[in-house]
Amino acid sequence: MAAEPVDVLIVGAGASGGVVALRLAEAGFKVTCLEQGDWHDRAEYRGPELDWELTMRKQWSTSPNVRGLPQDYPLDETDAEISPLMYSAVGGSMLIFAGAWPRMLPSDFRVRSLDGIADDWPLTFEELRPYYERTDRQFGVSGMGGDPAYPPGGEDPPLPPLPLGKGGLKVARAHTKLGWHWWPEFNSILSAPYDGRRACVQRGTCQQGCNEGAKASTDLTHWPKAIGLGAKLITGARVRKIETNDSGLATGATWIDREGNEQFTQAKVVVLAANAIGSTRLLLLSADDRHPDGLANSSGLVGKRLMMHPFANVGGLFDEDLESWQGQFGCSIESFEFYETDESRGFVRGAKWGLAPTFGPINAALPSRAGTQIWGPDHHLHVKAHLGRGANWGLFGEDLPDEANQVTLSKTLTDSDGIPAPEVHYKVSDNSRRLLDFHIEKASQSLLEAGAYTVEVDRLMRYSGWHLLGTARMGDDPATSVLDRWNRTHDVPNLYVVDGSCFVTSAGVNPTSSIVALALRAADHMVETRFEQQVPV
């Protein structure tokens, strides 16, 4: 006898998958999730250990191509100027993200109307704000309300801000002199114990897993609760195809278990939450006679408009010891001074700046990302100048959508189960280059005003594709969008994509808080419309 179909099958147990699973489980849905990675024990993270800076460059690299783990899928990035970064596990890429948690701004939802380029979103900042507030509470966000970069009103984050650190305070004072915006950064990192989790200890190793569990990830914040409510999470499960029936509805997913056996899970509704490359890959892998160009792709836009936020790092060096290897990573402070469009600058849109720590002695000693290497007697002076004496502005520039930037399927490269790997095609636009040039100059001015005696610039970092966005954009018109305003595919009424694929434009901020707010909004809608939901018979 065939197994009873689950109400909702989720693919991917990361940020958005965890949020949707918990919301649906709370509403009484029978939820199953397939995750190709596994659970991690916090004791596995290397932050307090001597090998931290060794393993961050291999076993705990943010690039699946560098890690080369069997649960990763490789990426053909030969034609990409930025390398996509991700992690396969329960909690997903949140295990290795920094934890910075800014929201998008009102103008980000109206880029076409305001700047005459790209597209508007089918929703507004005000519509999303209540979901930001709910997810802030779920994840445990530290920060401070009242930031004049955002509209007033609404709830403050549940926890007070994390420390600025010596470098952050210097730069905040400098911005006061310059009359420039700065504000304590929102981080999904606990400044105090919260919801059974411990507070941050400022170790500065957030991107290689948080040993304290202070940095939010859904393996801590959502999955235990969802499982407690009856959700089923299957790890080591690699989905290779979303199946459909003659009525054009999704019927479930075919997947491969740890032993290499093919399995099928039948479902009434399928939710993809595998990031903007993984979900796109699955839609393309699900091509068949009825959907020769891939599932949900009547618009031809599946995989297209990939946005990854071109990133530059501007580091100031100071005479005094700032102990800048410590602190949340995450950011201490942010600046939106030059975020909004000013066409006199020669480009549109802008960038958020986030001030971050600077790693330990091995990072100071190895050739810099800009290629600088000092050997011989002066090597020691170089290391002493860099270790603990830096303040780094990370600049995330808004990446405008371009259909040529896209994910396709490789004809030659496969994962460890023989499934075609994604091929990433991505070029940095002229607008992005001009934008970064401007912001680098301004960020340098900021650090020099703060007392830096010199500034070092990494103009366009290759390994900076943390933010994977836009490959199945939402919109009201099925001819020009893949998803509707509720993250449901226009073509397949019981198929949703709830990760960063849905982004219409990228904004210029770290996107995870927006991804999970949108995912919660989609899940709420699934609950509210459960009796109208079309499902396979």
Add this chain to the structure above:
Amino acid sequence: MTADPIALGDDPLAALDPDARATFSALAGHLIPEAHGMPSAADVIGDARLRFVLTTRRDLLEPLLAALRPGLGEDAASRLATLERDDPEAHAALISTIVFAYYTDREVRERLGYPGQEAKQLYSWKVPDFIEEGLTDQVIARGPIWRDPATGRRAEPR
């Protein structure tokens, strides 16, 4: 001749014969010599440090052996230049191995004043310095900076 890495067992140092080991030390001392109150990498990197690195990062062993292979001459600077030009993977593995081994040495870290990534308690109930100094008050006093989609202009204070 170096040992076959496949037959190493658990000790990666078994792959380095005395010639390779001597070449490694010469290169380490060339790149990081004794100076400015810091010891030479040739003196710091003994078997324990090298074993630690190559056990943690097995992936470095093969390209490291390539960097230490005979036939590239005795001169350290010349070997490094050749490797950087002709075999960047081996060059990178050599540099990484030396840096990893040197900067995980306790005495080196002590001389740098680097205690490792320490756990520090937060006192989030304390009023932060930036509040005491009125820094955020000044940001607020300058007014809103977000762009209002309704007008296309910077928002007016409410």
